[in-house]
Amino acid sequence: INLEYYFSRVDNYKFGAGTKLPHNVVGLFAVANSSDGDLRPGLPLQMIEVHDPVRLLLVVEQRPDIVLRTVQSEPSMYEWFINEWVHLIAVDPDSREIYRFRYGAFERYQPVSAVQQTENLAAVIENAREMETSHITDATRENLPVYTLNQ
């Protein structure tokens, strides 16, 4: 389902079903755009413009070497991580440092933006800049950085 969503989102004209408006049901098992034309694979435009397909990000609270040994233990699982289908983050429980899995090893992650301190998290969320449309180029500009909460 994820891949169907993803490919329909990437190119809705070729991999997806296009807009649902001209859809014509063919024999109770498929849709085509009208009386001529090919059957449409994938999902229609109206289904996939609600969400942005984003790769799964796994955050594991464990030392990076242990996490690395674990994911490498099973080759079919390791495929997911080494081929970048899924992102993997290890947070060291003692030093609270973030390690990112990249190119087969864990490397320290430097936050891009400066980490700020705040008393009132709710105010920060409410006053953040809202995205103009739900298209992915605007959605990624929505400024809600990830914080680590130090208790």
Added chain:
Amino acid sequence: MSNLLPLLAGLPLLIFFISLFVPPKQERALTGIVTGGLGINLLLTLLMCFYADWQFLDQKLLVLYHTEHFEFSIRVLFDKFSAVFTMLGAIIILLVSVFSRYYMHRDPGFRRFFSMLLLFYSAYNLLIISGNFETLFIGWEILGITSFLLIAFYRDRYLPVRNALKVLSYYRLGDICLILAMWMSHHLWHRNISFSELGNTGEVSNLFSQHYAGAMFVAVMILISAAVKSAQFPFSTWLPRAMEGPTSSSAIFYGSLASHLGVFLLLRTYDYWSHEILIKAGVFVTGLFTVIVAGGTGRVQSTVKTQIAYSSIAQIGLIFIEISQGWHTLALVHTCGNAFLRTWQLLVSPSVLNYLIHDMFFHFKPGPRLRTATLTDRLRNALYILNLREWNLDRLHYRFLWTPFKAIGHRLNFLRGRTGFLLSGLCLLAGIWLLQSKIVLPEVVLRLSVLFYALSGALMVLYALAERESPVSVWIHAVASQLFITLSVMLNSEVPASQLIWYLSGSGVASVAGYFALRWLIVRESDVHLQRFHGHAYEYPRVAAVFLVCCLGVSGFPVSPTFVGIDLMFTHVDSGQIVLLLLLAVNFLFLELCLLRMYVRLFLGPHQKEYHEVAFRAS
């Protein structure tokens, strides 16, 4: 009360113009205006129907052009047929626009859709309330173009655009038949008649007894126009291919309103042809054949919308049979029933799976056991294949109706280059010199020159239809063909200067503007030819719109005075000049088609640049 009548067509037109200025993303504002306006229109229609108390309202609104022999006037007429059809139209369009408000949400063509819908509705109302052929024809033409634009709504795909042009060619055939009917009736009655005058049985029967051939010609042309519009046999093939637009527009056009206009035309002119047994038989036979062909084809369709389309056509065939027998009330009830049923069916057709999948699972019938085919099996299979091929109507049309003209056009490729321009220019100058000089030519030479210029005009249009390389050449030759036609008519009989101005002003302005629009595009895009679709409307939507209006202006669409001028030109053709008439008909038929073919190839279709998503050709 009669003052309200023009509002029925005028109010949607006003809202159409307003809708052009609403910002495209403001869905609520646009739908508020549209729904409000259509609601007011529904109230007005109710008022007309009930307070007018079925009175016979017949009024001349304004006279566009007047000579002693010819009067182009806008007339309105309101009787029971108008009442029924306007009521039908008002309810259905309000229904569909409320539906479309949610259905078309976030579609990039949202505003375009509603504008086209409003223009269609105002043309429909103008057609229904029209009191003479001229007003009817204005509505007819505008309806044809909005139909074309709504089928090509998804203008960035290949199939909708191709099918839109195909539907337009059938519509244009119907237009030309109506023009010919108007021409002959003008010659028979020596004035421009109105529909109420068709009810003078004495005059009509007089006409039939004295000028039988002419009167029959008018009736046959009306029948062909009605058959084309209502997709009757043998013109049934365009309707299923027209389901390319959004579902709600398909519902409006091909389920209900537009496809019943053939019925309306026949009902309006019933008094004219009803006592002539041959025409009655023609209507009956058309309806009967349609029932057989479309009924059969509908049963073998694999898609739901085409199945509804063919069923609708078959029902309209039955309505034609009812009209031929004179059962008007039954025909009106049947029309309303069919219209509402098909609207509903088409609007719910995308979710037909919901309704039928339960049925399919729980009422499964296994196929019959294999056995050698009996005679009934073989007959059944033969009928199945025959209906699947749509009785070969599409192929026959292509082979005998369109391809011969295209073949002629291909032979005329020499017109493309310098020699072509030089030749045409010389002929044009020779013609103008002939007109100016007071040389008295022998009758034969004059007749031949008239035919020569008409033939050249027709051939130039056919060349433009088949041209594949140079759009500028197409434009120039299309415009030049109009000049040749004018020359031919001027040589044929005396044409006063005012009529010339009416004819040439509109198309002249449109030609110049269109030429500059074309040049504008060619300067910016490197390869502009007509071998495939370019899709430049993606980058230049405004230029595309301007160019479309110019194409329509040159071909005599009711945006310019040329529309009246075409009627005027035809009045100068004598009723005996069959060849000249045919050449003029060919000219006007293919002129709009060749210009719109160029518009479609340059601006519509899959965009040739690939920095954004482009659909597959067969999608």
